[in-house]
Amino acid sequence: MGKWEDNKAWFLVLPVFVLVAISAIIPLMTVVNYSVQDIFGPGERYFVGIEWFEEMLANKRLHDALWRQFLFSGLVLLIEIPLGVLIALAMPKRGWGVSVSLVLLALPLLIPWNVIGTIWIIFTRPDIGLLGVAINGLGVEFDHTAAPLDAWITVMLMEVWHWTPLVALLAYAGLRAIPEAYFQAARIDGASPWAVFRYIQLPKMRGVLTIAVLLRFMDSFLIYAEPFVLTGGGPGNSTTFLSIYLVKLSTAMDVGPAAAFSIIYFLIILLFSWLFYQALQNVGTGDRQ
Amino acid sequence: MRLQKRTVGLILYLGVMLLPIYWMLNMSLRTNADILGAFAFYPADPTFANYVKIFTEEAWYSGYINSTIYVSINTLISLSVALPAAYAFSRYRFLGDKHMFFWLLTNRMAPPAVFLLPFFQLYSTVGLIDTHIAVAISHCLFNVPLAVWILEGFMSGVPREIDETAYIDGYSFPRFFVSVFVPLIRAGIGVTAFFCFMFSWVELLLARTLTTTVAKPIAATMTRTVSATGLDWGLLAAAGILTIVPGALVIWFVRNYMAKGFALGRV
Numbered sequence: 239m240g241k242w243e244d245n246k247a248w249f250l251v252l253p254v255f256v257l258v259a260i261s262a263i264i265p266l267m268t269v270v271n272y273s274v275q276d277i278f279g280p281g282e283r284y285f286v287g288i289e290w291f292e293e294m295l296a297n298k299r300l301h302d303a304l305w306r307q308f309l310f311s312g313l314v315l316l317i318e319i320p321l322g323v324l325i326a327l328a329m330p331k332r333g334w335g336v337s338v339s340l341v342l343l344a345l346p347l348l349i350p351w352n353v354i355g356t357i358w359i360i361f362t363r364p365d366i367g368l369l370g371v372a373i374n375g376l377g378v379e380f381d382h383t384a385a386p387l388d389a390w391i392t393v394m395l396m397e398v399w400h401w402t403p404l405v406a407l408l409a410y411a412g413l414r415a416i417p418e419a420y421f422q423a424a425r426i427d428g429a430s431p432w433a434v435f436r437y438i439q440l441p442k443m444r445g446v447l448t449i450a451v452l453l454r455f456m457d458s459f460l461i462y463a464e465p466f467v468l469t470g471g472g473p474g475n476s477t478t479f480l481s482i483y484l485v486k487l488s489t490a491m492d493v494g495p496a497a498a499f500s501i502i503y504f505l506i507i508l509l510f511s512w513l514f515y516q517a518l519q520n521v522g523t524g525d526r527q
Numbered sequence: 528m529r530l531q532k533r534t535v536g537l538i539l540y541l542g543v544m545l546l547p548i549y550w551m552l553n554m555s556l557r558t559n560a561d562i563l564g565a566f567a568f569y570p571a572d573p574t575f576a577n578y579v580k581i582f583t584e585e586a587w588y589s590g591y592i593n594s595t596i597y598v599s600i601n602t603l604i605s606l607s608v609a610l611p612a613a614y615a616f617s618r619y620r621f622l623g624d625k626h627m628f629f630w631l632l633t634n635r636m637a638p639p640a641v642f643l644l645p646f647f648q649l650y651s652t653v654g655l656i657d658t659h660i661a662v663a664i665s666h667c668l669f670n671v672p673l674a675v676w677i678l679e680g681f682m683s684g685v686p687r688e689i690d691e692t693a694y695i696d697g698y699s700f701p702r703f704f705v706s707v708f709v710p711l712i713r714a715g716i717g718v719t720a721f722f723c724f725m726f727s728w729v730e731l732l733l734a735r736t737l738t739t740t741v742a743k744p745i746a747a748t749m750t751r752t753v754s755a756t757g758l759d760w761g762l763l764a765a766a767g768i769l770t771i772v773p774g775a776l777v778i779w780f781v782r783n784y785m786a787k788g789f790a791l792g793r794v
Binding site: 241243244245246247248251258262265266327330337340342345346347349350351353361366367369371407415446449457460462463488497503504515 | 536568627644773
């Protein structure tokens with residue numbers, strides 16, 4: 239299936255390009271500008287080259303936050319993608335159940351992020367919150383304000399609760415697009431449910447799963463409001479993720495190091511998104527038809 | 528039998544998922560002292576005072592109106608620029624198409640804090656601070672790329688013979704696009720509208736930075752009131768319940784499109 243070759247198609251893309259470029263290029267230039275200068279005040283700025291970058295790359299606390307971030311985003315992908323696909327597979331195909339489960343699934347996505355953190359503060363309180371009371375009722379010591387592991391579990395629970403529906407909604411829409419004829423053919427061949435999933439449903443979901451993986455990776459790597467409101471990055475620094483550290487840095491020091499850090503941050507996300515994108519575009523292409 | 532196990536699993540998941548939302552509802556029907564005073568599975572003495580306050584005080588309900596206005600503008604802009612662009616990506620090969628497609632997504636990859644200062648300066652220069660349109664345009668940064676990606680998937684699911692037949696029948700491009708093609712991808716437009724609505728609705732940093740009073744979003748109203756009165760949990764929970772409503776309505780309208788599915792993924 240070759241596409242039509244025509245550079246006039248650029249006219250169709252132009253509005254998007256202009257709109258996004260205005261919003262993207264000016265901030266980018268500003269940040270690059272700050273990242274190579276030391277600014278003491280208006281009119282007092284010195285070119286420092288890559289000094290801020292060197293300083294940031296050698297920063298021990300940045301390394302810690304970075305590893306924490308990789309662990310967090312890795313867990314997010316490992317839990318949310320399979321769970322979202324499972325939910326999508328379990329959802330009804332027709333009838334009133336479809337409407338009900340779609341609307342219910344969307345609910346966590348629609349709460350503003352700072353409110354999510356606030357609600358979970360109460361929800362997990364051991365004295366007046368449902369989850370906190372339930373866990374303590376089981377006889378388990380649980381306090382996310384004191385124990386780093388408990389804080390991690392709470393943040394992960396909140397994250398999975400909040401964002402798995404996004405994966406499920408995308409996967410469901412992808413599943414519903416598979417023509418019924420595929421399943422009939424599989425039934426005639428006597429294919430097992432696993433074979434149907436592995437050779438029909440999974441390959442057909444490649445497109446939606448690519449978007450789901452990229453969105454979840456980018457957004458979880460940039461996560462700020464929910465864990466910050468819930469734990470404030472603590473106890474200690476145990477839930478200080480990369481963006482929380484960036485904000486701490488930019489309020490504590492001048493903009494140069496923060497700008498250099500932002501650029502490094504962006505490049506890391508760019509690199510991994512590109513790798514995911516390439517992998518998902520190419521993996522298992524031999525299986526199709 | 529297998530089907531039943533699946534359904535039980537789904538109901539279990541949805542039940543657990545609703546617990547935090549139930550807790551928010553529970554809190555919204557209680558007074559602040561009651562919430563902090565004791566644990567209660569359900570409000571023993573439910574009060575609607577929190578909701579009454581939100582619906583009668585302008586500082587509160589104007590937040591919902593402002594958010595709805597800029598989110599709607601944003602969804603409209605995002606869809607109208609993304610539709611032709613997604614068509615170009617799904618049908619044509621042109622100079623730099625693949626790079627352009629991926630570049631769009633890179634705009635979602637920078638830490639949002641990076642955009643705050645430059646955006647503030649940019650919109651101050653053109654005198655758009657504290658207007659709905661400023662927030663709507665700034666949210667295009669992350670919604671337009673997403674809209675292009677999702678719509679492109681839907682469009683690639685439509686066979687190209689339809690375009691060819693229409694052109695042979697003498698349709699011009701604009702007429703073909705509006706009267707033949709757009710109706711074919713209604714489902715995709717519905718789903719895209721929901722995602723644009725959702726991401727713009729919950730975004731706080733940019734919306735808060737670019738507004739002061741006239742266009743202040745509801746999420747910002749919530750944080751401000753919290754810090755001023757020393758955390759009124761009941762009021763906050765009521766406001767939280769109300770922030771879910773508009774989006775739930777949107778997904779209710781597009782649910783049938785979603786169930787019809789879409790053929791994302793270029794082959």
